[in-house]
Amino acid sequence: MKRLVFIFASMLLALVPAPARADGFIVPFVGYNFGGDAGCPSLTDCADKRLNVGVAFGSMGRAVGFEQDISYARNFFGETPGADNSVFSAMSNLLVGPGVGPIRPYFVVGVGLIRPHVSSLVGSVTDFDASRNSFGYDLGGGLTVMFGPVGIRGDIRRFRTVESIDLLIFTGQKLDFWRGSAGLALTF
DSSP states (O other), rough: HHHHHHHHHHHHHSSSOOOOOEEEEEHHHOOOOOOOTTOSSSSSSOOOOOEEEEEEEEEESSSSEEEEEEEEEEEOOOOOTTTTEEEEEEEEEEEEOSSSSHHHHHHEEEEEEEEEEEESSSSSSTTOEEOOOOOOEEEEEEEEEETEEEEEEEEEEEEESSEEEETTTEEEEOOEEEEEEEEEEEEE
């Protein structure tokens, strides 16, 4: 009988809601750009380079959170001799998902800056240097697995500019690509 009372009391205690709080987090990550406009736009002597690095930081409550995602992809449009290019993004995101427990799936949607850059490094008359700040959005989801205050996080997101971009090798269309990433999640 005592065992039954203990089990029942434990079950009732588990149903008591925990006080609302938000966990802060920081996630340095390595990503892989693919699809859409990532890679060589039909240039000769071009090698696809798809690495992306960045950091996400913010806070997550029991079901809703906020994050700032900052990333940089060198040679986003591919690596070519005598040229340099990149894409920088800074996105403010809403996170939705369970913010408690060791396994935390989430969906993410946000808006922010997507900045492609293209320049020629050849010392000729055709040298150019062009960057374009563009308003964009991202949408995706992922999973964080926590082992105490440290964990791993992986996600996949689609990035797209709202307006068309004109940058010599990339003209008259919206920049659109996917990023898969994995990182070390640290909570505080």
